[in-house]
Amino acid sequence: MTTIPATVTTPKIVLDTHNNVYSFEGESYPEDVNTFFDPIMHPLKAHLKNQQDSNIQFDFFLTYFNSASTKVFFNLFSTLDEISEFNNVTVNWKHHEEDDTAEEFGQDFKEEIEHVQFNFIAI
Amino acid sequence: MTLNDFRTLKEMIETKNVIFCYNGYLSQEIIVAVSSMIKGKLSADATKMGISQKVLYMFVEQAQNITRYSPDQIQNPEEASMSYGSVAIGTEGDKFYIMCSNRVEKTKVPALREKLEALSTMSQEELKVLYKEKMRSEADEGSKGASIGFIEMARKSSEPIEFDFIENDETFDCFTLKVVI
Numbered sequence: 001m002t003t004i005p006a007t008v009t010t011p012k013i014v015l016d017t018h019n020n021v022y023s024f025e026g027e028s029y030p031e032d033v034n035t036f037f038d039p040i041m042h043p044l045k046a047h048l049k050n051q052q053d054s055n056i057q058f059d060f061f062l063t064y065f066n067s068a069s070t071k072v073f074f075n076l077f078s079t080l081d082e083i084s085e086f087n088n089v090t091v092n093w094k095h096h097e098e099d100d101t102a103e104e105f106g107q108d109f110k111e112e113i114e115h116v117q118f119n120f121i122a123i
Numbered sequence: 124m125t126l127n128d129f130r131t132l133k134e135m136i137e138t139k140n141v142i143f144c145y146n147g148y149l150s151q152e153i154i155v156a157v158s159s160m161i162k163g164k165l166s167a168d169a170t171k172m173g174i175s176q177k178v179l180y181m182f183v184e185q186a187q188n189i190t191r192y193s194p195d196q197i198q199n200p201e202e203a204s205m206s207y208g209s210v211a212i213g214t215e216g217d218k219f220y221i222m223c224s225n226r227v228e229k230t231k232v233p234a235l236r237e238k239l240e241a242l243s244t245m246s247q248e249e250l251k252v253l254y255k256e257k258m259r260s261e262a263d264e265g266s267k268g269a270s271i272g273f274i275e276m277a278r279k280s281s282e283p284i285e286f287d288f289i290e291n292d293e294t295f296d297c298f299t300l301k302v303v304i
Binding site: 008009029030031063064066067070071074096098099100101102108111 | 179203275
């Protein structure tokens with residue numbers, strides 16, 4: 001299990017590849033999104049694409065993120081949609097009850113992924 | 124600048140209900156610090172979370188556009204890079220405005236103007252279609268961000284985005300953008 005601690009501009013990321021449970025929590029607006037996310041997303045996507053008949057869970061609780069980060073998550077969701085044909089994929093999209101901005105981002109993502117179980121969780 | 128000049132400048136800013144106004148070199152560190160100030164100020168004013176999140180979003184997008192694209196940059200190997208530009212956040216009635224300004228090479232103006240003109244006339248539905256299209260495609264050439272920042276700003280703005288390009292010298296124009304929440 002890999003845990004990447006949060007910084008002021010990047011989220012806390014937990015990658016439990018053994019149990020296929022992943023979480024992204026915090027804010028995401030690094031100066032260079034690719035430098036931060038590429039080394040995380042490339043191996044993660046490769047691992048996900050090798051999964052079959054697995055239960056895969058993603059928890060997101062992102063309080064703030066910039067447009068470049070949105071694209072990174074959008075790409076991740078495309079991968080989740082692809083692998084959901086052979087796996088049982090669940091996304092838990094958490095947001096503060098009053099934060100309709102984060103909820104709207106979740107709606108955009110949800111529309112992109114047909115076969116993934118997408119749950120909104122207001123906190 | 125005389126004391127009077129500075130006071131006049133300050134008074135001018137204050138008549139526009141400014142929460143924050145900055146003119147100078149911006150860096151990622153400054154963006155982080157100002158974001159924290161915006162959160163604190165809007166939270167103290169009991170601004171609805173959905174609104175304060177949008178204000179923060181607009182500010183970071185605009186400020187990061189300056190750090191990425193302003194031609195007036197200082198690259199210092201010892202320090203983080205810095206770029207010159209202006210940003211302001213304030214209120215007009217019950218709405219927030221977020222504005223930015225920086226110089227742009229004249230050669231880049233036609234493409235940017237075309238992009239922004241299109242965005243300023245699109246409906247929410249059209250903006251959403253374009254947003255999804257851009258999300259699925261690679262970033263525009265010469266873009267260090269996701270090239271969706273302007274689209275997302277137009278979607279979150281409660282009024283059409285306003286912008287102009289004013290002649291600065293033979294090489295540069297001054298680009299100014301305003302969004303309202």
